[in-house]
Amino acid sequence: MSETTPFNAADLQKMFDASPFISALGLEVLSVKADTLEVEVRMPMRPNLERLPDSNQFHGGPIASLIDTTGDFAVGLAVGGGVPTIDLRIDYLRPGFGPYLTARATARRVGKTIGIADVDVFGADGKLVAIGRGCYSAKRG
Amino acid sequence: MSETTPFNAADLQKMFDASPFISALGLEVLSVKADTLEVEVRMPMRPNLERLPDSNQFHGGPIASLIDTTGDFAVGLAVGGGVPTIDLRIDYLRPGFGPYLTARATARRVGKTIGIADVDVFGADGKLVAIGRGCYSAKRG
Amino acid sequence: MSETTPFNAADLQKMFDASPFISALGLEVLSVKADTLEVEVRMPMRPNLERLPDSNQFHGGPIASLIDTTGDFAVGLAVGGGVPTIDLRIDYLRPGFGPYLTARATARRVGKTIGIADVDVFGADGKLVAIGRGCYSAKRG
Amino acid sequence: MSETTPFNAADLQKMFDASPFISALGLEVLSVKADTLEVEVRMPMRPNLERLPDSNQFHGGPIASLIDTTGDFAVGLAVGGGVPTIDLRIDYLRPGFGPYLTARATARRVGKTIGIADVDVFGADGKLVAIGRGCYSAKRG
Numbered sequence: 250m251s252e253t254t255p256f257n258a259a260d261l262q263k264m265f266d267a268s269p270f271i272s273a274l275g276l277e278v279l280s281v282k283a284d285t286l287e288v289e290v291r292m293p294m295r296p297n298l299e300r301l302p303d304s305n306q307f308h309g310g311p312i313a314s315l316i317d318t319t320g321d322f323a324v325g326l327a328v329g330g331g332v333p334t335i336d337l338r339i340d341y342l343r344p345g346f347g348p349y350l351t352a353r354a355t356a357r358r359v360g361k362t363i364g365i366a367d368v369d370v371f372g373a374d375g376k377l378v379a380i381g382r383g384c385y386s387a388k389r390g
Numbered sequence: 391m392s393e394t395t396p397f398n399a400a401d402l403q404k405m406f407d408a409s410p411f412i413s414a415l416g417l418e419v420l421s422v423k424a425d426t427l428e429v430e431v432r433m434p435m436r437p438n439l440e441r442l443p444d445s446n447q448f449h450g451g452p453i454a455s456l457i458d459t460t461g462d463f464a465v466g467l468a469v470g471g472g473v474p475t476i477d478l479r480i481d482y483l484r485p486g487f488g489p490y491l492t493a494r495a496t497a498r499r500v501g502k503t504i505g506i507a508d509v510d511v512f513g514a515d516g517k518l519v520a521i522g523r524g525c526y527s528a529k530r531g
Numbered sequence: 532m533s534e535t536t537p538f539n540a541a542d543l544q545k546m547f548d549a550s551p552f553i554s555a556l557g558l559e560v561l562s563v564k565a566d567t568l569e570v571e572v573r574m575p576m577r578p579n580l581e582r583l584p585d586s587n588q589f590h591g592g593p594i595a596s597l598i599d600t601t602g603d604f605a606v607g608l609a610v611g612g613g614v615p616t617i618d619l620r621i622d623y624l625r626p627g628f629g630p631y632l633t634a635r636a637t638a639r640r641v642g643k644t645i646g647i648a649d650v651d652v653f654g655a656d657g658k659l660v661a662i663g664r665g666c667y668s669a670k671r672g
Numbered sequence: 673m674s675e676t677t678p679f680n681a682a683d684l685q686k687m688f689d690a691s692p693f694i695s696a697l698g699l700e701v702l703s704v705k706a707d708t709l710e711v712e713v714r715m716p717m718r719p720n721l722e723r724l725p726d727s728n729q730f731h732g733g734p735i736a737s738l739i740d741t742t743g744d745f746a747v748g749l750a751v752g753g754g755v756p757t758i759d760l761r762i763d764y765l766r767p768g769f770g771p772y773l774t775a776r777a778t779a780r781r782v783g784k785t786i787g788i789a790d791v792d793v794f795g796a797d798g799k800l801v802a803i804g805r806g807c808y809s810a811k812r813g
Contacts, residue, residue, distance in 0.1 A: 270449035273414070273438040297414040308411035309458050309475050314451025334450050335786060336481040336759065336807055338620055340647050340666065341474070342640045357662060358624045362785060362809075363758060365622050365662070380639060380647070382664060384622065384759055384807065386785075476645060477618065477666055479761055481788050481807065483781045498803060499765045503644060503668075504617060506763050506803070521780060521788070523805060525618055525666065525763065527644075552731035555696070555720040579696040590693035591757050592737025599732050615764070616732050622759040 255283040255326055264322075264331065271318060273297065274311055279351070286326045286356035286366075290319045294347025307345040313337070315352045316368045316381030323354035324364030324385045332364065333386040345370070345378040359387050396424040396467055405463075405472065412459060414438065415452055420492070427467045427497035427507075431460045435488025448486040454478070456493045457509045457522030464495035465505030465526045473505065474527040486511070486519040500528050537565040537608055546604075546613065553600060555579065556593055561633070568608045568638035568648075572601045576629025589627040595619070597634045598650045598663030605636035606646030606667045614646065615668040627652070627660040641669050678706040678749055687745075687754065694741060696720065697734055702774070709749045709779035709789075713742045717770025730768040736760070738775045739791045739804030746777035747787030747808045755787065756809040768793070768801040782810050 256264070262278045265271045275298075279289040292298070292307075292315045300308040317337050325332050354368040368381040397405070403419045406412045416439075420430040433439070433448075433456045441449040458478050466473050495509040509522040538546070544560045547553045557580075561571040574580070574589075574597045582590040599619050607614050636650040650663040679687070685701045688694045698721075702712040715721070715730075715738045723731040740760050748755050777791040791804040 267442065268449065269438050269440040269443055270451055274451070297410050299410040301408065302410055308409065308455070309478070310411055310415070310451065310455025313454040313458065313478065313480075314449070317450050317454065334480075334482050336479065337450075337454065338477065338479045338664070338761070339454075339475075340477040340639075340664065342642075342647065357622075358659060360624075365624065367662075377640060380649075380664075382620070382622065382662075479620070479805070481780075481805065483783075483788065498763075499800060501765075506765065508803075518781060521790075521805075523761070523763065523803075549724065550731065551720050551722040551725055552733055556733070579692050581692040583690065584692055590691065590737070591740050591760070592693055592697070592733065595736040595740065595760065595762075596731070596733025599736065616762075618761065618763040619732075619736065620759065620761045621736075621757075623757050 257281055261322055274314055283326050286323050288319050288323045288354045290352045291349050293349040305347045312345055312379050313339045319352040319354040320366035320368045320383040321385055323356045323366040324359055327359040328387060328389055330389055335384045337383045339379055339381045341379050343378050345372055348373055362387055398422055402463055415455055424467050427464050429460050429464045429495045431493045432490050434490040446488045453486055453520050454480045460493040460495040461507035461509045461524035462526055464497045464507040465500055468500040469528055469530055471530055476525045478524045480520055480522045482520050484519050486513060489514055503528055539563055543604055556596055565608050568605050570601050570605045570636045572634045573631050575631040587629045591623060594627055594661050595621045601634040601636040602648035602650045602665035603667055605638045605648040606641055609641040610669055610671055612671055617666045617668060619665045621661060621663045623661050625660050627654060630655055644669055680704055684745055697737055706749050709746050711742050711746045711777045713775045714772050716772040728770045735768055735802050736762045742775040742777040743789035743791045743806035744808055746779045746789040747782055750782040751810055751812055753812055758807045760806045762802055762804045764802050766801050768795055771796055785810055
């Protein structure tokens, strides 16, 4: 995939499935909007993502990983693929429970060297569970 | 474990092993220093933690999770167990490769309601891979 | 002003004018929306806010201060006044020039102990100059 | 000053004094260590830096500005001058009172495009008042 070719949802799902860690999280691409640099991703509950056994509560680690990955490809839409994460901030607002969480990322600005994305994570009830902001390289990793 | 009982390395390893997600990361407690609020944790490479297959490179998600967890229990030493994460910041300095990463967390301050921990993550070669800073509740979750 | 009395724009301007540092920044309250926890504040250029003489460019410090203050009172709308800042993150997206910058803050969540606000800062041309996110105590300082 | 010429404390004080905003803060360079990329800066109390009149308490804005500036030149030691701030994070640990605050910045890593600095801010009593971490461009602004 060249630097200038945007990817669609099916392309992104293939990139997710090619990563062992993202596969272990089970991330599902819901939508990709190349014109507005938006990506929406769902993370269904799995036993290996729980904080405590049979709690149905996601550990914070998968939530941080979901935010990082979704924000990464929102910026990546401007450059044609995944980009290196420079830094990441997560604010945990409420405990996150199954059956799934949904992350919506929007790139706020992509310059020549740096891109910034905001990511909101919602529970199945529509309530905000966490918000994240990532700073990424705007050059392919 | 009461609010006032500090935990040792074996106690912390049991807490790690009781969490499905932390077990999936395979975190190993190296040391716990209750007097200085320091925790050291190792994360060996596993296939499910790789960014790309056979890359031997950790995905950023496990690194963020390692930082969150190690910082959490550094603050938690002051209150006798794990604490809710309020927010978390990760700076990725270099790609992180196997065979393992080591995280060293120190609580910088634990007040009545909030605790802050700094976490440095090193590769097996001793080079800094990532640095993190977490803000945690100083009350048990 | 009691914990339960929301404040309006004139009240907030009085609070700003009572603070020596905020007065030195010259912050002007544009709007306060108690129902949606939103605050809008303008910072006109002044010689003492410049990065370099006659540059017409704001130093990053006043921008960080504008973000902190505007976010603080967005959360503060839920509790009746200013609140202690726990932590603050600023992303600088473009250089900020006079004649003024405008900050729009929205509280994303205010719980029992913690409140989070997002703040966007725009130049007079409407372009995004910086974005900030603050974590505040939800109890009066 | 060329890209490759390190600066000393007197050079840095001149750069500070040439900036209207930094002059308004009254920042004083205490030490510059080019070999370890460390900078130490003092900010004496002034009436225009107070949170409330006659409180002797620094507003959070000057503390954020002190952190940004001190970290900037710690990274800047590697490139010969001030650098653009990409993002900045401040954790406020205790209220900061006069007669002065002291900031100690250390660059944790300076790569080809990005530099990261950690900054600790102490009160005159030696207690930690705030900690900051900044991500800067590693190219001259």
